Amino acid sequence: MARSSVRAEGARPGAVRPAGGGTPEGDGPGGGGGAGRGRGHGRRPGRRHRVLRWSAMTLSVLILGTAGAGYLYSQHLNGNIEKGERSSGDSKAHRTEPNAAGQTPLNILLIGSDSRASDANVALGGGRDHRDSVPxxxxxxxxxxxxxxxxxxxxxVPRDTRVGIPECIDPETGETYPAADTIINASLGRGGAGCTLATWENLTGVYIDHWMTIDFAGVVRMADAIGGVEVCVNQNVWDRPLPGVPGGSGLRMRAGTKKVEGEQALQWLRTRHAWGSDVLRTRAQRVYMNSAMRTLRGQNVFTDTGRLMDLAEAATESLVVSEEIGTVRKLFDLGMQLKTVPSNRITMTTMPTVADPENANHLLPAGDDAERMWAMLRDDVPFDGNGGEEGDDKDGSAKASAEPSGHSTADAAGVGVLVRNATRSGTLGPVDGRARAVARTLVERGFDKATADTSAALSEQRTVVRYPSDESAGDARRVAEALGVPASATRKSTDAPGITVDVGADWRSGASYPRQKKPEAGDLPDSSDALNGSERGTCMDVYKPYRW
Incomplete structure (x- = not known):
């Protein structure tokens, strides 16, 4: 594919670029024209519709949970749903171990596609010459x-965050895409949603059960389905073209709270310049999402059969899903699980990022802050602190690593162990000599057949001990015990050449695996800019040039 699949949305503070055209419309003079007009600097048309996906995808799941009576015509709804392969990339992520009650977390990846591979999407996104572009x-x-x-x-995760994309195989064409170091939104065009899922698993270390995607036409259906949503600004806002800064969403509102719907809701979600940055635009989208979720929860659709069917129809026509959840019943079950979580136990946030020194318009994961967030997800620690003692002290939470305990050297002798260096992570390069150092430790502790593979160039967020068969599980646990690695970090992997220790980014020094501090509920880094689902009245500050 000769066409580049990387298109930066632009604009961090100090590097503002146009967000697209549009003339002002709203409750002040100069209205008219709307958000559907011109573009600046050759940007692809239709970018304003993408920001709606942030809200529409999650609302699709919630609406499916609301539309339980949809099973009455489930065959019709099932026919609406498109499906695809769960994972098409190289990933080593594993499910979180069940807690004492046998429960496991559920992770769903939502992806907004800019595909124009239909007349509806071309009409909404513009640019017929982009119909065949890589999504x-x-x-x-x-x-x-x-x-x-x-x-x-x-x-x-912001679309312009540079990450490692693994080797992926497109399930539709069979084309193999080599691993790449580029921005995360390119993953969709390198093997479909299954490649994006594998990219996230490698970035986070979190096993992802399902994916869902939505395109332009789906966004519009879902926006129509939810209706009006209350938002708030602290100052009068007009997101309009200014000298040297063309574009703008056309959003025009007076200070205070207002219900936005239709085109004005679209303008709110696509506004960037008036907030001051892309990061603040994501905050405005989360403000909208929190309000929209409360609005949807408050609608008693079960008493309105027509509305119920409209919601179910919109949701099933809007989503493409991974094949293992490709029925309306399974989607309904997912939606019901989401719907039962209280609003004050839902936390919306963004991965902490830092500027990419190689490109001012790109970002990188913010080291320790980003890793703390992913560790909380991997260990199933609540992002909020509203669960009380019972909610915060779950049996499934991670325990501190045990110190290496005594073991029989007779059991260790003759057990083959391969040690690999997988300490590379994000912006941190690998630590030289880690495989050899850990192999020496194993030899000292009786595993005389332990050797280091110095040719491997791997990346693992957490150290893991892999074994190829049930027969070798006991030896793998003894290896983990000798190093102080928790038993939960042992994994059966049929592609493992034998018992293999992949020394991860969490063990960059020392002979024994470092004791891991148990994350606490609500212990998110400040840079995550978290919003709680129950928050009301959150207002956006307007960047001074865009006040009126």
Whole structure:
């Protein structure tokens, strides 16, 4: 594919670029024209519709949970649903171990596609010459439902974040895409949603059960289905073209709270310049999402058969899903699980990021802050602190690593162990010599057949001990015990050449695996800019040039 699949949305503070055209419309003079007009600097038309996906995808799931009576015509609804392969990339993520009650978390990846591969999408997004362009995943969010289903988290990764994309095989064409170091929205065009899922698993270390995607036409259906939503600004706002800064959404509102719907809701979601940055635009989208979720929860659609059917129809026509959840009944079950989580136990946030030194318009994961967030997801620790003692002290939470304990050297002698260096992570390069150092430790502790593979160039967020068969599980546990690695970090992997220790980014020094501090509920980094689902009255500050 000769056409580049990487198109930066632009604009961090100090590097503002146009967001697209549009003349002002609203409750002040100069209205008219709307958001559907001109573009600046050759930007692809239709970018304004992408930001709606941030809200529409999660609302699709919630609406499916509301539309339980849809089973009455489930065969029709099932026919609406398109399906695809869950994973098409190289990923080593594994499911979180069940807690004492046998429960496991549920992770769903929501992807907004900019595909124009239909007349409807061309009409909404414009640019018929882009019909065959490689689709990009411009909006990507992970919904995490806790194992006990008492809390949930929604985490987005900005579209221009540079990450490692693994080797992927397109399930439709069979084309193989080599691993790449580029921005995350390019993953969708390198093997479909299954490649985006594998990219997220490698970035986070979190096993992702399902994916869902939505395109332009689906966004519009879902926007119509939800109706008006209350939003708030602290100052009068007019997101309009200014000298040297063309474009703008056309959003025009007076200070205070207002219900937005239709085109004005679209303008709210696509506004960037008036907030000051892309990061603040994601905050405005989360404000909208929180309000929209409360609005949807408050609608008693079960008493209105016509509205109920409209909601079910819109949701099933709007989503493409991974094949293992490709029936309306399974989607309904997912929606019901989401719907039962109280609003004050839902946290919406964004992965902490830093500027990419190689490109001012790109971002990188913010080291320790980003890793703390992913560790909380992997260990199923609530992002909120509203669960009380019972909610915060779940049996499924991670325990501190045990110190290496005594073991029989007779059991260790003759056990072959391969140690690989997988300490590379994000912006951190690999630590030289880690495989050899850990192999020496194993030899000292009786595993005389332990050797280091110095040719491997791997990346693992957490150290893992892999074994190829049930017969070798006991030896793998003894290896983990000798190093102080928790038993939960042992994994059966049929592609493992034998018992294999992959020394991860969490063990960059020392002979024994470092004791891991148990994350605490609500212990998110400040840079995550979290919003709680129950928050009301959150207002956006307007960047001074866009006040009136």
């Amino acid at each position: 990009l995943g411009d909006v990507q969010m992970l919904i995490h439902l806790a194992a006990d289903r008492r809390s949930a988290a929604v985490v987005s």
